[in-house]
Amino acid sequence: MTNTYPFLMIPGPTPLPDAVREVMSRPAVGHRSPEFKQIMKRVFPNLQRIFQTKHPVILYTASATGAIEAALSNTLNAGETLLVLSCGVFSSRWADMAKSLGINVQELKVEQGQVNTVEVLETALNADTEKTIKAVIFVHSETSTGALNDVQGLTNAIRRHGALSIVDTVTGLTASPFKMDEWGIDLAISGSQKGFMMQPGLSFLAVGERALARHQNEVKYPAFYFNFTRNLKAQAEDTTAYTPATHLIMALDVSLQMMLDEGIDAMNARHLLLRNMVRAGVRALGLNTLVEDDVNASPAVTAVLPPTGIEAPAIRKVLKDRFGITVADGQASLKGKIFRIGHLGFVGERDVYMVLACLEQALLELGYSVELGAGVKAAQAVAVSKTALTV
């Protein structure tokens, strides 16, 4: 029997380590108990280590979309202006979100697969001589395309203008370097089912001083569930403002320890290696990546264009039906046009070989002329030489 047990190679949810799975089946725990406080006492500082910040990281029981809304609703009033840098589905979602909160939206859009450039941002910020732009939001790694923005460069430009920087690093954090304090980021958001290699249901929002000051002094109707003050007050006492998803937090406690054991630099290097292996592998099969330039490619997910004459959904179907491997579809205008290989979280070299070998076989089955083993071999060459790490 072939192993067709479901295996996810999508950009989240990601595969789960056994230790992270096991704690989920524990008995009920009181969320105000001394036992649970001991867990929180580890989780909060460990989250700060991952975000590389001395500022508090709020833990929400909600998806990252909720945490992004928290960032907006706690720092902006209806009628104020947010600049949104869009480069795909998720960054565009934040524009819709801001509008639904009554926030004025100014949007700088690039084509899907492209990144937002510092030059274009600077032109927009320089034109804002009245300083009406109160905050700028952008993604680190655009999950829908696999494009990687230059967080440090964009943040520097925002800093010079004076607006708050809000970084959606949902699939960026852990995969790519992210230095909240060193880079002067004001608000940063991630989610549990991504680089944290655990189940979905939790999200994390690091809150810098300037963001907190704006929340405290300028914002008229901050949210309640997502409210900074209420959440931070509880977290300072090693608890949460409202009943949290206790079992997900127990899983987070385990995964954070695994992440810190590996080390942030090592995690970043591993994801970069996996990215380069996947890119070398699919190119060796004659396929193109949506993000052409390697420098702009996310270490979390790679969007691949199918060869002429073969539909992306057909490739996904063979991978799923014959091998149990799920790779992601495109989203919005890219739906059915690309497939996305996730290499984020609890993923190693062997998983890349697996998906590339199955992809080769799927392509052959669909009538595409491919040399079996060529993709795997190219990925192995990257892994052995590690030269591609300098890209």
Added chain:
Amino acid sequence: MTNTYPFLMIPGPTPLPDAVREVMSRPAVGHRSPEFKQIMKRVFPNLQRIFQTKHPVILYTASATGAIEAALSNTLNAGETLLVLSCGVFSSRWADMAKSLGINVQELKVEQGQVNTVEVLETALNADTEKTIKAVIFVHSETSTGALNDVQGLTNAIRRHGALSIVDTVTGLTASPFKMDEWGIDLAISGSQKGFMMQPGLSFLAVGERALARHQNEVKYPAFYFNFTRNLKAQAEDTTAYTPATHLIMALDVSLQMMLDEGIDAMNARHLLLRNMVRAGVRALGLNTLVEDDVNASPAVTAVLPPTGIEAPAIRKVLKDRFGITVADGQASLKGKIFRIGHLGFVGERDVYMVLACLEQALLELGYSVELGAGVKAAQAVAVSKTALTV
């Protein structure tokens, strides 16, 4: 060795059935996969069955506080008026919440342990000849005191006035009869770690037609993560608007089936029996309940006053240290003054005997003169006769 493994008898989180625990340790699942849609196809209609409604029930990855905020932010604008019936910590929290959203709050308060009466509500509503009150919020079962409001009577009065009724049935649902459609309730909220006998992290919001119409036609800036339209649109396609807590939903799928197998009437009757057993048991030991009148007592939780000369925290400490049983402290002004025995969710007669026997021993150890076995015996008499069920 005495079994001191932690056992929760608090009003949520509640003990967990093995089947509900087991699914939590499953591998990662794609939240947009056909396999997961099959789960959602069962979960959504089963939630409607529990709320006894034909209207949609929105499933949020968030605590019930989040779902209450959803009810307010989707149906009320800043500057509009909400009438809050307060009878304890939780109902008072909703007043704070509304204020933080810019909603005008009118509050009718009773002492902790009392219920909100239809008469007082009617007087307030009759005085509102201009119909400035757009919605009224109240709790079904006040978790902090164990008081049970007359949902049907209060809803009828609100209906006559024309405002929306918002019912916090977080610890009411499943423990006490709750008929969303038959009673004409507009919005009803519950949470996963309560009568649903599962882990915390999910909440449920049933949305009636009048509430939906107000959301669609009158509300200027509804939330995004909690937005009715966005969530309902996704749910109509057997999915969720944003990445949900997949594993908690798998647990919910199991617990909903268990609940429906037991039957709603049988569940209600079981909780009523447990309530009457606990009340008879503690009274047989000479202790008083905070809610004096049985008719106003919640079938989910019973707040007990310690005997003169013994502190409530001392009783809780013996139960925890010697028997591993956690009963809840009082909250706010009742902190340290009462202890609360939860008998909600996956709880049966044998659990009541266990906690009463341990309570007797704890009282004796603390120097209170008690006849060992008297509380258990009184509870057994209730269980055997079942006469108390007519209360």
